[in-house]
Amino acid sequence: MNRKLTIQEWPLADRPYEKLEQLGAKALSDAELVAAVISSGMNGKTSVEIAMQLLAIDDNIGFLQMASLEELQKVSGIGRVKAIRIKASIELGNRVNNYVANQExxxxxxxxxxxxxxxxxxxxxxxxxxxxxxxxxxxxxxxxxxxxxxxxxxxxxxxxxxxxxxxxxxxxxxxxxxxxxxxxxxxxxxxxxxxxxxxxxxxxxxxxxxxxxxxxxxxxxxxxxxxxx
Incomplete structure (x- = not known):
């Protein structure tokens, strides 16, 4: 049976962190951005696989803003800390957008x-x-x-x-x-x-x-x- 590769074993160009460093955040897919936020995998799944499973719940990424911590934790591999990181990153983005809009x-x-x-x-x-x-x-x-x-x-x-x-x-x-x-x-x-x-x-x-x-x-x-x- 072939062993599943961890993200650390992926080619550098495919790893979310390294890809962001080299190409910028806009080059990352939605799943890669979520993976960068949740940081690590769990239960034999990589962070990208967990992110893809999460995003498959709805065809609109905006549901992440509406979802509660409890709803996020229903996805296998997302516990309390990962759910908090997701909600915190969304709120930070909202605050940055509001600040920039007001400044401009x-x-x-x-x-x-x-x-x-x-x-x-x-x-x-x-x-x-x-x-x-x-x-x-x-x-x-x-x-x-x-x-x-x-x-x-x-x-x-x-x-x-x-x-x-x-x-x-x-x-x-x-x-x-x-x-x-x-x-x-x-x-x-x-x-x-x-x-x-x-x-x-x-x-x-x-x-x-x-x-x-x-x-x-x-x-x-x-x-x-x-x-x-």
Whole structure:
């Protein structure tokens, strides 16, 4: 019977660590990136084989952000430490992306740009969150804040907090955004009513509510483009 080679016995060009050193992280496949994070194999499987088994659960790598530690550990070869490494690496990537976006003063001057921006932040969250983009007069991003976690009804109660943040940062306008963990971005009656109430309050405080983005699993909706704002 032929003995299975360990990663240390693979050609240098095929090993995830060495491949990253020589060609950069973008040259690695999804499985190789996960293998680099979990670091080692287990139970006769290499880290790449374990990573491939994990990624076979869903055809969208974004499920790793949604998966809980317990769900990750259901895969043979992934224990507590490996699951924590995966979740920590995803959160680190999210924070780096958010920091870079804020530093570069990203322009959110169209519904399309706003949708792309918030999809990156909210698409794979396991629970509903309400975020707020604070913009200057040129519709450049000042920063993004998470206002609340929960359904849209709880968000309505925090409406004044939304504008408190805008006034504190001298924002000329704001873009509201929340996700639908169900995957369907169709606005509910509560979504529409709450958005209109927040827009009215914004007029009173001289803060322009530019749009409200609802992020789903595969698509998103701009309430401005849909005619609700």
């Amino acid at each position: 003063r990203e322009h959110l001057s169209s519904c399309h740009k706003a949708i792309l921006y918030f999809e990156n932040q909210l698409r794979f969250l396991p629970r509903e969150e309400f975020h707020l983009a604070l913009l200057n007069i040129k519709q450049e991003l000042i920063r993004t804040v998470q206002v609340s976690t929960g359904n849209i009804k709880s968000i309505e109660l925090d409406a004044r907090e939304i504008f408190r943040e805008a006034i504190r940062t001298n924002a000329a306008g704001v873009i509201l955004a929340h996700n639908h963990p169900s995957g369907d971005p169709t606005p509910s009656e509560r979504d529409i009513i709450t958005t209109k109430k927040i827009c009215e309050l914004g007029k009173q405080l001289d803060v322009h509510v530019i749009d409200h983005i609802i992020v789903g699993r595969k698509e998103s909706i701009s309430l401005k483009a849909a005619g609700y704002i």
